[in-house]
Amino acid sequence: MSTPEDSTKRQGLVKKLVQLRLKLQELKDEPEVEDHENKKVLGHLFALTNNGKTQPSKCDVCANSMWSRLRPIYLCKECGFSCHLKCIDIVKRHCVAVKLARKAAYEMSICPEVGLASQKYRCADCKIAISFKGDSGEPRQCDYTGLYYCQTCHWNDVQVIPARVVHNWDFSPRKICRQSKQLLDLMMNRVVINLSDLNPGLFNRVEALTNIKKLREDILVMKKYFISCKYAKEARLLRMLEDRPHFVEGSVHYTVRDLMETQEDLLFDSIKETHKRYSQHIRIECDLCRAKGFICELCRAEELIFPFDIIAIACSQCSAVFHRDCFFKKNGVCPKCERLAKQLAITGVSFDESSPT
Numbered sequence: 001m002s003t004p005e006d007s008t009k010r011q012g013l014v015k016k017l018v019q020l021r022l023k024l025q026e027l028k029d030e031p032e033v034e035d036h037e038n039k040k041v042l043g044h045l046f047a048l049t050n051n052g053k054t055q056p057s058k059c060d061v062c063a064n065s066m067w068s069r070l071r072p073i074y075l076c077k078e079c080g081f082s083c084h085l086k087c088i089d090i091v092k093r094h095c096v097a098v099k100l101a102r103k104a105a106y107e108m109s110i111c112p113e114v115g116l117a118s119q120k121y122r123c124a125d126c127k128i129a130i131s132f133k134g135d136s137g138e139p140r141q142c143d144y145t146g147l148y149y150c151q152t153c154h155w156n157d158v159q160v161i162p163a164r165v166v167h168n169w170d171f172s173p174r175k176i177c178r179q180s181k182q183l184l185d186l187m188m189n190r191v192v193i194n195l196s197d198l199n200p201g202l203f204n205r206v207e208a209l210t211n212i213k214k215l216r217e218d219i220l221v222m223k224k225y226f227i228s229c230k231y232a233k234e235a236r237l238l239r240m241l242e243d244r245p246h247f248v249e250g251s252v253h254y255t256v257r258d259l260m261e262t263q264e265d266l267l268f269d270s271i272k273e274t275h276k277r278y279s280q281h282i283r284i285e286c287d288l289c290r291a292k293g294f295i296c297e298l299c300r301a302e303e304l305i306f307p308f309d310i311i312a313i314a315c316s317q318c319s320a321v322f323h324r325d326c327f328f329k330k331n332g333v334c335p336k337c338e339r340l341a342k343q344l345a346i347t348g349v350s351f352d353e354s355s356p357t
């Protein structure tokens with residue numbers, strides 16, 4: 001009598017046998033590798049590769065499995081498209097990396113569906129006929145493009161959709177086609193999302209974003225100190241942000257990775273750490289940077305303040321720095337700008353004072 005344990009074992013063995021048969025069939029099907037040259041097809045830069053993965057991956061042309069550990073496969077170095085050797089001549093999808101080189105921007109409408117009829121009942125990628133009737137397999141919708149695809153071009157991969165993040169702060173992964181998968185993977189670290197333009201209201205809804213925005217603006221102010229400080233250069237302080245160079249260049253653009261890490265509560269902590277290190281250099285460690293601190297002209301307290309201090313505020317006109325409290329007690333009127341305006345009224349000439357130190 002067979003026990004449940006036996007039957008599980010047997011199922012395992014049968015599965016293994018099926019896999020071995022598939023491997024064998026594939027070895028028979030594959031042409032011998034003659035041409036070791038790289039191939040260029042529809043913008044893809046294919047190289048023969050043997051990635052040593054123990055799990056089979058799937059061919060982007062025929063959607064059958066590939067055992068690259070046994071036989072080399074073609075892999076596009078640019079977009080990650082991979083296929084059997086025998087499938088290389090029937091590749092239909094253009095390389096998404098080429099498309100991105102021309103224009104790297106996200107679709108910002110949420111799942112912009114046009115309907116199967118508008119697609120003339122054809123797969124949006126390979127153009128074969130698709131239909132919800134019949135037995136060729138149901139068409140699959142891609143949440144990124146909103147279009148329908150055949151099952152060879154859409155494997156139910158899931159990914160976070162940028163439009164849903166930007167409009168609804170929604171990070172739930174949605175089903176997407178192969179082309180969108182390759183595109184979104186490539187775009188993950190592209191600095192293309194200007195949240196202040198696309199959805200400024202998000203900063204009110206998501207506290208972490210507001211906090212990160214403040215830190216980023218501070219870091220840009222601190223950068224001005226570091227550019228003229230030999231000690232900051234020696235300590236390679238700006239290098240702390242080398243995996244996010246856009247944080248050194250500006251404060252408004254984000255990558256999808258930035259936003260995902262914001263939502264996972266990782267980005268704020270990491271930027272906060274950098275901010276702390278920078279502030280320590282300017283305020284405490286470095287005589288050159290410290291010398292550029294400000295004395296609040298409104299209370300004349302001895303303590304030095306800096307524009308990135310939480311207790312401080314910089315005049316948007318002349319950049320003089322005051323205690324926040326002092327400034328608002330004066331109804332937000334900058335004494336320096338006031339003086340300059342009076343001078344101008346009396347003499348007709350505006351003397352620009354040097355910044356107080």
Ligand SMILES: [Zn+2]
Binds near residue numbers: 043094
């Ligand atoms: Zn490619």
Ligand SMILES: [Zn+2]
Binds near residue numbers: 059060061063084086
């Ligand atoms: Zn194939």
Ligand SMILES: [Zn+2]
Binds near residue numbers: 126128150154
């Ligand atoms: Zn297709």
Ligand SMILES: [Zn+2]
Binds near residue numbers: 226229231232289290
């Ligand atoms: Zn310094």
Ligand SMILES: [Zn+2]
Binds near residue numbers: 298300301322
């Ligand atoms: Zn003050």
Ligand SMILES: [Zn+2]
Binds near residue numbers: 315317318320334
């Ligand atoms: Zn001012």
